[in-house]
Amino acid sequence: MYLSIALVGTQIPLLNYLGYEFSLVVASTGSLIAGILTIVAVRRVCSSVEGAAFDSRNALIAFREMLLLNLVLLGVPLAVISGNALFIKNCSYFEGLAFYILLPVVSVWFASCLGIFCAVHYRLAKTVFFLFLLATLVYAALLGYFTPAIYSYNFFYGYFPGFSYDEILGIGAPLIFFRIFTLLLGGFLLWLSVILLNSSTPADPTWKKGLRLLEVLVLPQRIPFTAAIVVALALTYAFRCDLGFETTDRFVRRTLGEEYRSEHFLLYYSRASYTDEEIRCIAAGHEFRLSQILSVFVLRQHPLIESYVYPSAEVKRRLIGAGTTNIAKPWLRQIHMTKQSMDATLKHELVHVVAGQFGLPIIQASLSTGLVEGLAMAVEWDFGNRTLHQYAAGIKASGLAPDIGSILTPAGFAVQSSSRCCCFPSTAMRARRRCTSPMWPRASRSPVARTILGWCVPWFRWRRSCCLDRRATLTIQPRCSRRPPIAHI
Numbered sequence: 001m002y003l004s005i006a007l008v009g010t011q012i013p014l015l016n017y018l019g020y021e022f023s024l025v026v027a028s029t030g031s032l033i034a035g036i037l038t039i040v041a042v043r044r045v046c047s048s049v050e051g052a053a054f055d056s057r058n059a060l061i062a063f064r065e066m067l068l069l070n071l072v073l074l075g076v077p078l079a080v081i082s083g084n085a086l087f088i089k090n091c092s093y094f095e096g097l098a099f100y101i102l103l104p105v106v107s108v109w110f111a112s113c114l115g116i117f118c119a120v121h122y123r124l125a126k127t128v129f130f131l132f133l134l135a136t137l138v139y140a141a142l143l144g145y146f147t148p149a150i151y152s153y154n155f156f157y158g159y160f161p162g163f164s165y166d167e168i169l170g171i172g173a174p175l176i177f178f179r180i181f182t183l184l185l186g187g188f189l190l191w192l193s194v195i196l197l198n199s200s201t202p203a204d205p206t207w208k209k210g211l212r213l214l215e216v217l218v219l220p221q222r223i224p225f226t227a228a229i230v231v232a233l234a235l236t237y238a239f240r241c242d243l244g245f246e247t248t249d250r251f252v253r254r255t256l257g258e259e260y261r262s263e264h265f266l267l268y269y270s271r272a273s274y275t276d277e278e279i280r281c282i283a284a285g286h287e288f289r290l291s292q293i294l295s296v297f298v299l300r301q302h303p304l305i306e307s308y309v310y311p312s313a314e315v316k317r318r319l320i321g322a323g324t325t326n327i328a329k330p331w332l333r334q335i336h337m338t339k340q341s342m343d344a345t346l347k348h349e350l351v352h353v354v355a356g357q358f359g360l361p362i363i364q365a366s367l368s369t370g371l372v373e374g375l376a377m378a379v380e381w382d383f384g385n386r387t388l389h390q391y392a393a394g395i396k397a398s399g400l401a402p403d404i405g406s407i408l409t410p411a412g413f414a415v416q417s418s419s420r421c422c423c424f425p426s427t428a429m430r431a432r433r434r435c436t437s438p439m440w441p442r443a444s445r446s447p448v449a450r451t452i453l454g455w456c457v458p459w460f461r462w463r464r465s466c467c468l469d470r471r472a473t474l475t476i477q478p479r480c481s482r483r484p485p486i487a488h489i
């Protein structure tokens with residue numbers, strides 16, 4: 001399994017050298033393998049002898065053997081990918097090695113410890129293991145949905161920086177602290193497992209083992225240690241934002257420090273960034289851009305939008321995970337920008353929030369990233385030193401034009417150049433006299449229509465007329481030409 005992951009990885013860009021992405025894949029699969037192998041091995045020992053004949057040391061020996069086996073097996077993908085370095089240039093082999101230690105090695109330790117705890121405590125050990133894994137994934141997804149952050153830390157996959165265009169991904173102090181915490185939590189689970197092995201028999205029911213475990217933990221000689229662990233866990237949770245493990249809205253607002261309210265916006269900013277007069281100008285700029293977008297979408301009003309303006313890319317990266325990439329969360333009606341790049345991206349990010357009214361429920365956007373980004377660029381219509389029509393014409397003339405049908409699928413945008421992918425849907429939408437679509441006007445009428453049309457968007461059949469004429473304009477016309485235009489651009 002480890003060998004096949006490494007061999008497949010050598011054929012895939014980003015996974016073909018020792019770095020963060022390769023470590024992430026090995027950590028995710030390695031956790032599963034280590035957890036399951038440990039459960040199977042410990043269970044085999046526990047079920048082979050009954051009652052008084054059971055020796056807890058055998059279970060610990062099985063755990064140790066499995067842990068060693070999995071750590072040795074981690075050497076297989078490391079050896080393969082290191083060998084591949086002869087063919088693929090590594091930017092920084094030693095940073096990749098550090099990622100490999102911080103992600104797969106620590107994850108295998110944690111999963112093995114969780115594996116032995118599940119094996120000795122629960123009758124359905126594998127089910128509990130998977131439920132715990134699932135719960136951590138759901139928790140990470142909820143953080144991404146309800147908080148401004150796009151990154152997440154996890155005991156199994158280690159660290160996920162979120163989807164952004166940021167190219168810098170280094171090893172920061174929060175990652176090191178979180179993996180130290182993961183190591184300690186694994187040790188705590190192993191300690192609980194030893195207590196269970198010494199104070200109960202494998203045949204005892206789960207509830208009886210649980211009660212026995214609690215009894216042992218509150219014994220007079222153990223109370224100080226137990227209390228110290230509980231306090232340490234509580235403090236880690238209470239200071240999780242300060243440690244960099246998570247970021248809540250409240251923490252971002254507290255860190256930025258200042259807020260300003262205008263008719264449609266609540267701006268959060270740093271006192272060092274703007275004076276009182278400057279922030280009034282910034283808010284007026286927000287209102288102006290919003291009024292432009294509302295007129296494009298033929299909308300009269302819009303609910304309050306939260307705009308977070310960070311003093312620098314470093315502060316933004318530390319707080320939400322994306323540094324140079326500005327982001328919008330339409331479902332929270334939030335935009336996040338740095339002070340330096342705000343002028344260039346404010347309108348673009350606001351389009352994402354306003355267009356959220358026509359998106360699918362819950363995510364307030366289309367599943368088609370090409371459509372979402374294409375629409376924002378079509379309204380923004382400001383990119384480099386040429387029009388998007390000219391860029392599209394140039395790309396087409398060079399023979400590099402992507403298939404517009406494929407880039408409108410949910411996955412299509414992710415696997416192709418984003419600059420090329422944004423260009424084509426936006427030129428198509430901009431050519432308003434020919435480009436019409438059933439999705440935007442109708443999508444706003446009912447949740448059911450929004451859902452169905454949102455799903456249909458990726459498979460919307462574009463009939464390409466591709467009128468690449470001497471004026472270097474490209475027109476892409478969808479089939480339903482009697483529909484009203486998407487927007488008055």
Ligand SMILES: [Zn+2]
Binds near residue numbers: 348349352373
């Ligand atoms: Zn965008």
